[in-house]
Amino acid sequence: MKRSTFWLWVASLATYAFLYIPLAVVVLFSFNDSVLNAQWVGFTTRWYAKLMGDGEMLRAAGNSVLIALLSSTIATVLGAMAGLAMHRYHFRFLPLLVLTPVAMPEILLGVSLLLFFRQVLDLTLGFLSILVAHITFSIGFVAVIVRARLAGMDESIFEAARDLGATPWATFSRITLPLILPALVAGFLMSFTLSIDDFVITFFVAGVGVSTLPLQIYSMIKVAVTPEVNAVSTLLMALTLTLIFLASRFAPDVLKGKA
Amino acid sequence: MALLELKNITRRFGDLEAVKDVTLSIDAGEFFTLLGPSGCGKTTILRMIAGFDAPDEGDILLDGRSLAGVPPEKRPLHTVFQSYALFPHMTVAGNVAFPLEMAGRSREEIRRRVDETLALVHLTDKASQFPHELSGGQKQRVALARGLVNKPHLLLLDEPLGALDAKLRVEMQVELIALQREVGITFVFVTHSQQEALALSHRIGVMRNGCIEQCDEPDKLYTNPANRFVADFIGRINLLEVEVAASGKVLLKLNAEGLGEIAATDPRPIRVGERGAFALRPELIRVFGHKESADLRNRFEGRVKELLYLGDVTLYKVELANGFIIEALMPNAASGRAKFHEVGDPVAVCWRQDAGVYLRN
Numbered sequence A: 001m002k003r004s005t006f007w008l009w010v011a012s013l014a015t016y017a018f019l020y021i022p023l024a025v026v027v028l029f030s031f032n033d034s035v036l037n038a039q040w041v042g043f044t045t046r047w048y049a050k051l052m053g054d055g056e057m058l059r060a061a062g063n064s065v066l067i068a069l070l071s072s073t074i075a076t077v078l079g080a081m082a083g084l085a086m087h088r089y090h091f092r093f094l095p096l097l098v099l100t101p102v103a104m105p106e107i108l109l110g111v112s113l114l115l116f117f118r119q120v121l122d123l124t125l126g127f128l129s130i131l132v133a134h135i136t137f138s139i140g141f142v143a144v145i146v147r148a149r150l151a152g153m154d155e156s157i158f159e160a161a162r163d164l165g166a167t168p169w170a171t172f173s174r175i176t177l178p179l180i181l182p183a184l185v186a187g188f189l190m191s192f193t194l195s196i197d198d199f200v201i202t203f204f205v206a207g208v209g210v211s212t213l214p215l216q217i218y219s220m221i222k223v224a225v226t227p228e229v230n231a232v233s234t235l236l237m238a239l240t241l242t243l244i245f246l247a248s249r250f251a252p253d254v255l256k257g258k259a
Numbered sequence B: 001m002a003l004l005e006l007k008n009i010t011r012r013f014g015d016l017e018a019v020k021d022v023t024l025s026i027d028a029g030e031f032f033t034l035l036g037p038s039g040c041g042k043t044t045i046l047r048m049i050a051g052f053d054a055p056d057e058g059d060i061l062l063d064g065r066s067l068a069g070v071p072p073e074k075r076p077l078h079t080v081f082q083s084y085a086l087f088p089h090m091t092v093a094g095n096v097a098f099p100l101e102m103a104g105r106s107r108e109e110i111r112r113r114v115d116e117t118l119a120l121v122h123l124t125d126k127a128s129q130f131p132h133e134l135s136g137g138q139k140q141r142v143a144l145a146r147g148l149v150n151k152p153h154l155l156l157l158d159e160p161l162g163a164l165d166a167k168l169r170v171e172m173q174v175e176l177i178a179l180q181r182e183v184g185i186t187f188v189f190v191t192h193s194q195q196e197a198l199a200l201s202h203r204i205g206v207m208r209n210g211c212i213e214q215c216d217e218p219d220k221l222y223t224n225p226a227n228r229f230v231a232d233f234i235g236r237i238n239l240l241e242v243e244v245a246a247s248g249k250v251l252l253k254l255n256a257e258g259l260g261e262i263a264a265t266d267p268r269p270i271r272v273g274e275r276g277a278f279a280l281r282p283e284l285i286r287v288f289g290h291k292e293s294a295d296l297r298n299r300f301e302g303r304v305k306e307l308l309y310l311g312d313v314t315l316y317k318v319e320l321a322n323g324f325i326i327e328a329l330m331p332n333a334a335s336g337r338a339k340f341h342e343v344g345d346p347v348a349v350c351w352r353q354d355a356g357v358y359l360r361n
């Protein structure tokens, strides 16, 4: 009994160390007063200052934020509709259709979206293709969160609203919407997070003209892992963690794995 | 004129006929109860009246107008759900105000009506609380207030007392009767408790397997059940297999195998030789020492097999000559002793000739 809990502790500590030490190193070296990522020299914020002067980097960051905002807004609306539909109608294939992008390997999604945009739509790759791709993979997440929220609710309250004189629209705006609002906020934040640090799919559908933050970082480390990369990674990490934290506040049940 | 009429309503779910050719007519101001075992189709009928479901055949009329195709929000009736179905994000007052807001009442009127209705169900002090902060009985009353506040023509109540404990249940039953009398709204009430149905209703429709078996006033159902199912479902009853030996204008002679002749009354013309059941309530049977009252008519000897002392009454299970075990209920008040007889005592049971009912097969 004691023995097994001891090894459980060791195993989980080792796992967390494995997960978080590399992240800690990145954060640490983003404040290191040296061009080399080898040895701690002294504290500085000059890499952050340099980042702010890097036009290309700022443009990529701007793209990332704009795409994240737009894609998560649209994905929240569409995902909420999908979640409501999955809850209301018992079409066997609907959940499959909506949730497949969530489970599909990113590289597959990336390749198929690329083929779709180029071969089928004959679209010039760029801002729009990235936006559509991000919406595609976010919808499923929002749908799952919204459906989980609805599943925990007494079905008869929606009938009660109709019974008490509310039109379908009034039922939605007065009952359904307020009740799924936390799920919508959580879904939005989740989509935002997914969008802002997506690399694989964006890589396939970005084309040449437009870059996002992850793509920019990748193109920089092809040369060397500079302290500037550490700095931008640290900022991205801070943003992601904040969003995940907020999302967990709005829909605790979803992030505890009940979905 | 009838307020609500169901005309030959049938509803099928796949192969299952959940409601079979039900015809009912409910008057304004009536407290009507649908009573029946679980799964007999009570909720299905309410859902069709409320408009969440539609009959496959037949028509539902309210005030003489067909409800076919009328969406739930356009029907001048409200439902009190078994699960309460309170809106969790609204306060008690918010819940009760909802139907008034949907009906577009003025803010002033909403405030006044909500206050009045909350006072009616004794919940004035809970107005600003949320449903999850209330007890089961309080939620129940909020659901009731919400259904009543907009003064619907008709209130449908689906086992609204089902979730309450015995004591609260009785309290709520008393409140329900008073409330219904006070507001004068027609109630269609669903329950599977026969005691509750008898206590509350003006009229009861007893259901089985989607059919209405009998529809009558509580005392008539109790004393004059139409068939074995109704007899057995409502209260305790003895059912003896009999054959008609003789049938007169009023008098009926029944032959119970191994027991002898039973005298009963029945004004219907009944064919001699017909087989059926003789139904007799336990409280109409007297139990004597076997030497007493030897000259009575319906008198049969037996032996006390079991007895249950229930405080105010004692239930005797008496085994008769043909092996039938008849239940008799005797009040304990008369004797000053706890029981008249002991297990194993030879006794005689007897009843008046108009005590029981003959049920045709």
Ligand SMILES: Nc1ncnc2c1ncn2[C@@H]1O[C@H](COP(=O)(O)OP(=O)(O)OP(=O)(O)O)[C@@H](O)[C@H]1O
Pocket: B013, B016, B018, B036, B037, B038, B039, B040, B041, B042, B043, B044, B045, B192
């Ligand atoms: N939507 C549905 N789909 C299929 N079958 C249904 C549906 N609704 C009800 N049924 C069936 O119809 C029958 C009657 O159901 P109903 O809910 O009306 O019973 P009830 O009398 O209200 O029972 P209870 O006292 O348990 O609430 C049941 O056998 C039930 O399984």
Ligand SMILES: [Mg+2]
Pocket: B042, B043, B044, B158
């Ligand atoms: Mg039911």
